[in-house]
Amino acid sequence: xxxxxxxxxHARGEAFVDxxxxxxxxxxxxxxAARVRVLHRGGNEVYAEWTGADAPSADRVDPACPHxxxxxxxxxxxxxxxAARAWRRQRVVDAFAEAGVDAAIDxxxxxxxxxxxxxxxxxxxxxxxxxxxxxxxxxxxxHDVGDIxxxxxxxxxxxxxTRLRLxxxxxxxxxxxxRRSRANGATLATLIAHRDHPALHxxxxxxxxxxxxxxxxxxxxxxxxxxxxxLRGLDALEERVGDTTLAVGPRDFFQTNPSTAARIWxxxxxxxxxxxxxxxxxxxxxxxxxxxxxxxxxxxxxxxVARARENxxxxxxxxxxxxxxxxxxxxxxxxxxxxxxxxxxxxxxxDAGIARVVGLRPVRVAYVSCEPRALARDLVGLRATGxxxxxxxxxxxxxxxxxxxxxxxxx
Numbered sequence: 001x002x003x004x005x006x007x008x009x010h011a012r013g014e015a016f017v018d019x020x021x022x023x024x025x026x027x028x029x030x031x032x033a034a035r036v037r038v039l040h041r042g043g044n045e046v047y048a049e050w051t052g053a054d055a056p057s058a059d060r061v062d063p064a065c066p067h068x069x070x071x072x073x074x075x076x077x078x079x080x081x082x083a084a085r086a087w088r089r090q091r092v093v094d095a096f097a098e099a100g101v102d103a104a105i106d107x108x109x110x111x112x113x114x115x116x117x118x119x120x121x122x123x124x125x126x127x128x129x130x131x132x133x134x135x136x137x138x139x140x141x142x143h144d145v146g147d148i149x150x151x152x153x154x155x156x157x158x159x160x161x162t163r164l165r166l167x168x169x170x171x172x173x174x175x176x177x178x179r180r181s182r183a184n185g186a187t188l189a190t191l192i193a194h195r196d197h198p199a200l201h202x203x204x205x206x207x208x209x210x211x212x213x214x215x216x217x218x219x220x221x222x223x224x225x226x227x228x229x230x231l232r233g234l235d236a237l238e239e240r241v242g243d244t245t246l247a248v249g250p251r252d253f254f255q256t257n258p259s260t261a262a263r264i265w266x267x268x269x270x271x272x273x274x275x276x277x278x279x280x281x282x283x284x285x286x287x288x289x290x291x292x293x294x295x296x297x298x299x300x301x302x303x304x305v306a307r308a309r310e311n312x313x314x315x316x317x318x319x320x321x322x323x324x325x326x327x328x329x330x331x332x333x334x335x336x337x338x339x340x341x342x343x344x345x346x347x348x349x350x351d352a353g354i355a356r357v358v359g360l361r362p363v364r365v366a367y368v369s370c371e372p373r374a375l376a377r378d379l380v381g382l383r384a385t386g387x388x389x390x391x392x393x394x395x396x397x398x399x400x401x402x403x404x405x406x407x408x409x410x411x
Contacts (some may be wrong), residue, residue, distance in 0.1 A: 001037060001051065006030045009087055013075030013402040015050075025050055026140070027069070027078050032057040047141075050078075059083035064116060065152045072140025074153060074400035081115045081399065088404040089394050095372035096392075101379050106393040108404065113259040115399035116152045120180045121256040122161060123222060128170035135164045135176055153400055155180055157187070168199045174215065175222055178207065179248070182258040183240040190250040191231075192222060201231055209234030211250040223251060227303075236307075241265055241288040246311050252304060253281050260397045264407060265289065267393070268366050271339035276360065278326045278342045278353075283308030285341050285368075287317050295319035298329045327352035331360075339364045348374030354381035361385065365410040370397070375406055387411055 006015030006028045015028025021041075027050030028034050036048040049069070053060075063069075063077040076084045085108035092105050111118050124135040127145035136145040149163045161178050175192040189207035191200055194216045203210070210231045215224035228250045236247040239254060241262055248254045255261035265288050273293060277286035280297030281304050287295070295312075297319065299305050305323040312319040322329045326342075326349070340362040342349060348371065349357065357365065358381070365387060369375035379389065387410035397405035 001035050002048075003033055003035055004028075004048075005033045009091070009402060011091070011402060014047075021046055023048055026072070026075065029057040029059055029079065032060070065150075067146070067148050067151065070139050070146050071137055071148055071151075073137065073148075076402055077400045081110070084399065085110065085394075085396060088396070088402065091402065091404055092372045092375075092392065092394050092406050095376040096379075098373070099376035099380055101376050101389070103379075103389045103392050103408075106391065108394040108396055109260075109263065111257060111260050111396040111399050112263055113257070115396075117155050118257050118259060118399060119154045119158070120182055120258055122151070122154055122158050122178050124161065124176045124178075126166070126168070126173040126175060129165055131169070132165055132167045133170060133173055135162065135166070157185065166203060168203070169197065172197045172199065177222065177250070179237060179250075179254075181237040181239055181248075183238055183245075186234060186237055188234055188237050188250055190228060207233065209237070209250075213250070227251070239284075241284050243291075244284070244288045244311075244315050246282055246284055246287070247307060247314065248282060249303075249307060252307050254284070255397070257397050260395050260405065264368065264395055264405065267407065268341065269339070269364065269409065271364070273363070274335050274338035276331065276335045276338045276340045276362075278340065278357070279344050280304075280308055280321065281343075283311045283319065283321065285343070286319055286321075287311055287315050289341075290319065291317060294334065296332055296335060297321045298326055298331065299323060300325055300329075325352075327356045335360060337361055337363050339366070341366045341368070343368040344374075344378075346371040346374065349378045349381075351381070354378055354384075357382060358384045362387070363411070365408075367408045367410070369406045369408070370403065372404065372406055375408060379408060379410075382410060385410070 004017045006017050010016045014024035017023040023046040025048050035052045038048045040047040061080050068077050089108045125145045126133040137148045139146045177190045180187050186208040188209040189205050190211045192213045211228040213228045236249040239246045275290035275295045277297040280299045286297045302323045305321045308321045390411045391409045393407050395405045
């Protein structure tokens with residue numbers, strides 16, 4: 001055992017002790033003198049876990065889940081919710097300071113559904129168990145599949161899935177992904193398998209729709225290049241964003257935490273002219289805030305664009321969509337000077353994406369980001385639009401973790 005005093009949080013959630021060979025402490029809190037057990041000494045870093053403190057931080061609480069240490073999916077479960085929100089905001093403050101972006105940062109907006117029970121999507125790993133498989137999750141820094149029965153951040157309706165044992169021969173099934181609709185409670189289960197097998201078709205999963213996706217390539221990616229086959233029940237789930245109704249299929253992206261997503265979309269400004277939605281997914285933002293205006297969305301995935309068109313027709317919105325990279329996908333004439341919404345992946349817009357937005361001379365930009373450093377870096381480039389940062393607001397998209405969703409408004 002050794003005692004350390006972390007000074008800050010690492011982006012992955014561990015408390016960080018600076019030095020010639022820094023130490024990352026799972027379960028630590030900056031400023032708290034902690035007793036730790038060293039788990040691994042690497043060439044560049046030491047990895048350890050918190051075992052106790054003579055004077056525990058006022059921010060410390062007992063983790064609400066018995067799987068907290070083994071699973072590692074909720075590395076900030078030892079933080080009081082108010083403290084965690086403050087530290088998530090601090091991640092944004094630090095990223096902006098590092099990039100030299102001067103902007104006031106709002107307090108973190110809590111998750112409307114609370115700090116537990118907010119996840120409406122669960123991804124489970126199939127592990128051999130006798131003549132069948134059990135469902136669980138990879139452990140912290142491990143490919144050992146462990147029990148996460150009753151996971152407290154899942155919506156209660158999804159928790160029974162974490163205790164399932166399925167009569168499928170080992171080596172057939174890879175993952176099971178289950179999504180629950182917040183709008184009506186329906187569930188859609190997707191079986192991701194190395195190969196087809198009659199046992200997969202015979203499973204009684206209790207879901208409202210069951211789909212099969214075959215994916216035998218090596219690696220941990222959930223989905224491969226192919227599509228899905230509906231085995232029975234629903235083809236897609238129904239979700240709602242305000243007055244907008246959306247179809248969300250088994251391979252479509254939709255936020256794991258729909259309550260916070262809905263809050264973000266409700267807070268976005270309504271455009272007074274054309275709306276351009278870059279990285280539009282299945283059209284949620286474009287259709288929710290663009291009613292009454294000319295709307296166009298761009299998304300890389302052809303399947304998502306097809307779903308966005310379906311959703312536009314479903315809601316009676318006259319919107320168009322194009323598939324391709326944001327930097328080069330065709331955009332109809334008439335969107336120069338539009339309001340632009342961007343929601344890029346963790347890596348951000350990149351130089352080509354920034355150049356595309358700048359070239360449109362937008363009247364307003366709403367940038368939704370899941371990575372503060374990428375957001376801050378891109379805002380430096382977006383200043384070439386001549387727009388000023390009006391507001392920066394962090395949101396709790398994933399309570400119990402260091403992840404923070406941030407919206408920057410420029411006008």
